[in-house]
Amino acid sequence: MSWEAVYRWVQQIPRGRVVTYGQLARALRLRGGARTAGRALAACPRGRGIPWQRVVGAEGKLLLREPLAQLQRRLLEAEGVHFAGDRVDLTRHRWRPDRARRRRRSRGAVL
DNA sequence: CATCTGACGACCG
DNA sequence: GCGGTCGCCAGAT
Incomplete structure (x- = not known):
């Protein structure tokens, strides 16, 4: 399997926002689930x-091993991502791909 | 071919 | 919250 689709999807995540491996796996319907998402990123x-x-763990934890985890944290903080202890504050930074991005604009959105 | 090993996550005690 | 189990699957040994 080629991971290109994964990389393209990850490319869309805006600065300062994060997604989880499971989210990524579900969005792209990866066969092996979240773990497969992890493999793709490892490569x-x-x-x-x-x-x-x-891309972080389901509860905002950084699942990489040192020294990579430290680099990841530094990069995230540099783009304004806030941590609560050892976890990313997902309620604040989780990114949900907007359907309007993939489809055409939905007019008259209820706001 | 047998095993082990992950950048996972849901579930359970 | 924490640790153990299990399903998952591609590569490495």
């Missing part, structure tokens, strides 16, 4: 500007 090619640091 993430460097130098292509893929914001890999914006």
Whole structure:
């Protein structure tokens, strides 16, 4: 399986926002679930500007091993992501892909 | 071919 | 909240 679709999806995550491995897996219907999402990121090619640091565990924990976790935390904090202890504050930073992005604009949104 | 090993997460005691 | 189990699956040994 090629991870290209995963990388393209991750590319869309805005600065300062994060998603979880499970979220990513469900969004792309990855066969192996969240773990497969993790594998894809582990194989993430460097130098292509893929914001890999914006993918975290289901409860906001950073699941990488040192020293990578430390780098991830630093990168996230640098873009304004707030941590509560060792977790990203998901209620504040979780990104949910907007359907309007994938489909065409829905007019007259109820607001 | 057998096993082990992950950048997971739901579930249970 | 914490630790153990289990399903998942591609690569490495």
